[in-house]
Amino acid sequence: MAVSPPSESGALSLQAALSALAGLLVTLIWAFTGFGVFWPGWVWLGLGAALGVHVVIRRGLNPAPEPHRALRIQGEASALLVGIEVVAWALSGFGEFWPIWTTLALGTGYAAHVLILRQRPARREAQLEERVDELTRTRRGALDVQAAELRRIERDLHDGAQARLVALSMRLGRAEEKLADQPEVAELVRQAREEAGSAIAELRDLARGIAPPVLADRGLAAAVEGLGRRAQIPVAVETDVGDRPPPVVETAAYFVAAEALTNSAKHGKGSPALVRVEREDDTLVVEVSDKGPGGADPAGSGLLGLRQRVQALDGRFTVVSPPGEGTTVRAELPCGS
Amino acid sequence: MRVVIAEDLALLREGIVALLREAGIDVVAQAEDGEGLLRIIGGHKPDVAIVDVRLPPGFTDEGLRAALEARKRQPQLGVLILSAYVEPVYTSELLASSGEGGIGYLLKERVGDVRGFLDALERVAEGGTALDRAVVSELMHARDGGGALAQLTPREREVLELMAEGRTNAAIARAMVVQPGAVEKHISSIFSKLDLPAGDDHHRRVLAVLAYLREG
Numbered sequence: 085m086a087v088s089p090p091s092e093s094g095a096l097s098l099q100a101a102l103s104a105l106a107g108l109l110v111t112l113i114w115a116f117t118g119f120g121v122f123w124p125g126w127v128w129l130g131l132g133a134a135l136g137v138h139v140v141i142r143r144g145l146n147p148a149p150e151p152h153r154a155l156r157i158q159g160e161a162s163a164l165l166v167g168i169e170v171v172a173w174a175l176s177g178f179g180e181f182w183p184i185w186t187t188l189a190l191g192t193g194y195a196a197h198v199l200i201l202r203q204r205p206a207r208r209e210a211q212l213e214e215r216v217d218e219l220t221r222t223r224r225g226a227l228d229v230q231a232a233e234l235r236r237i238e239r240d241l242h243d244g245a246q247a248r249l250v251a252l253s254m255r256l257g258r259a260e261e262k263l264a265d266q267p268e269v270a271e272l273v274r275q276a277r278e279e280a281g282s283a284i285a286e287l288r289d290l291a292r293g294i295a296p297p298v299l300a301d302r303g304l305a306a307a308v309e310g311l312g313r314r315a316q317i318p319v320a321v322e323t324d325v326g327d328r329p330p331p332v333v334e335t336a337a338y339f340v341a342a343e344a345l346t347n348s349a350k351h352g353k354g355s356p357a358l359v360r361v362e363r364e365d366d367t368l369v370v371e372v373s374d375k376g377p378g379g380a381d382p383a384g385s386g387l388l389g390l391r392q393r394v395q396a397l398d399g400r401f402t403v404v405s406p407p408g409e410g411t412t413v414r415a416e417l418p419c420g421s
Numbered sequence: 422m423r424v425v426i427a428e429d430l431a432l433l434r435e436g437i438v439a440l441l442r443e444a445g446i447d448v449v450a451q452a453e454d455g456e457g458l459l460r461i462i463g464g465h466k467p468d469v470a471i472v473d474v475r476l477p478p479g480f481t482d483e484g485l486r487a488a489l490e491a492r493k494r495q496p497q498l499g500v501l502i503l504s505a506y507v508e509p510v511y512t513s514e515l516l517a518s519s520g521e522g523g524i525g526y527l528l529k530e531r532v533g534d535v536r537g538f539l540d541a542l543e544r545v546a547e548g549g550t551a552l553d554r555a556v557v558s559e560l561m562h563a564r565d566g567g568g569a570l571a572q573l574t575p576r577e578r579e580v581l582e583l584m585a586e587g588r589t590n591a592a593i594a595r596a597m598v599v600q601p602g603a604v605e606k607h608i609s610s611i612f613s614k615l616d617l618p619a620g621d622d623h624h625r626r627v628l629a630v631l632a633y634l635r636e637g
Contacts, residue, residue: 253533254436301481313509
């Protein structure tokens with residue numbers, strides 16, 4: 085339900101109050117001038133009509149999404165018009181009931197609108213449903229392909245560039261041994277070997293960042309267990325994963341746990357963290373909580389990235405972090421294909 | 422020293438063989454996968470097997486599994502694992518595995534440091550331990566916050582790390598540029614602070630330190 089800004093609803097109240105005042109005023113004038121023909125009724129009608137128009141417009145502009153908004157607006161505007169005419173008919177002495185014609189015309193228009201809506205949505209909704217199904221399926225397919233592709237890249241890095249650098253480093257090491265009598269050259273070779281070592285370390289971090297190998301090797305429970313041991317704070321890990329979820333879900337769950345633990349270690353003031361990874365029916369739940377100072381910014385880049393990762397899988401991502409009460413990061417990932 | 426190697430990438434396998442040969446160490450057999458490793462250790466009775474964690478056919482952790490199996494079949498066999506990654510799950514499986522032979526876990530790039538690598542290999546062959554310093558620093562991190570480690574002086578901490586890598590007292594003294602006697606003093610102080618059983622056997626003391634770190 086959208087709430088109108090106070091200034092606008094204030095405008096409506098003001099108009100109502102002024103209208104009531106004006107109505108009272110003209111009625112008093114009518115009374116003091118000797119109770120003749122009851123002409124203030126027409127003033128009331130005008131004021132009431134203006135108020136009614138205001139209300140209808142206001143409701144028409146309500147930004148909250150709703151089905152059949154146009155139909156509602158049409159109905160309300162028609163009702164207002166008929167109401168004004170009936171009052172006018174009553175004020176002019178209850179003669180022939182002429183507002184019937186307007187009522188009939190507006191009623192026909194409304195009925196036609198209802199009929200059109202009844203026919204169309206069936207088709208459109210079916211189309212939309214089909215489209216949503218298709219998009220969900222293809223998006224999941226694309227993500228699965230992407231996950232498989234990332235694991236392939238990780239393997240290529242391992243067997244390709246990384247292996248070559250290791251081989252290079254071995255050759256340099258052997259050269260170094262043979263240059264014992266030329267310490268200056270040996271030193272240069274040692275430096276070259278160390279640079280190869282740095283390149284290997286950088287490749288390793290890169291590969292781990294795209295698809296941690298233990299995840300592919302041993303699955304989520306072992307990988308999260310490893311995260312817990314690697315963390316710089318005490319971490320308790322509870323896992324009950326059951327059948328292995330699809331790779332893309334495993335990877336997302338792993339990165340949620342990894343990033344949340346990094347955050348806990350960074351901002352949790354050394355407070356221990358608890359990681360829970362559990363399968364609840366067809367949903368994989370990952371929850372990382374600490375008893376640190378709380379107050380995490382859900383829009384921070386790390387948490388935002390996780391949210392996007394989880395939402396891309398139609399999952400739910402929540403961060404609860406009241407100041408002083410610790411932080412809980414929770415992701416619910418559907419595992420169905 | 423009789424060594425076998427299980428490594429699927431010829432480039433690396435040949436590199437290691439050449440390096441060992443130059444150091445006068447005999448590579449008696451080579452394998453390309455886990456099954457091959459189990460076959461050659463049966464026939465050649467090596468002192469040490471150098472094994473890549475990731476081997477065919479699955480390219481996951483077949484090497485580690487085969488090495489653990491090899492250790493079970495031949496408890497005296499020393500196992501030196503080479504990996505592109507430090508993975509706590511793997512190192513703790515290795516440390517927890519049964520067997521009397523030495524164990525080692527090194528990042529592959531350490532092989533380039535020929536002397537360090539040969540030193541590690543020798544320790545494993547003698548029934549000792551050779552853990553990569555990255556493995557040790559992860560163990561230390563995981564144990565931090567527990568309290569007792571915080572009581573160590575920076576020097577003692579350094580000694581503890583070198584010990585956890587499996588280095589001998591003499592090697593620790595060399596690395597820290599101090600007298601062996603000073604190292605011995607640090608070690609006894611560490612053992613009393615961490616409440617570990619002090620013994621004379623260096624290898625047992627290393628295992629005690631590792632057991633302590635792994636409890637974290």
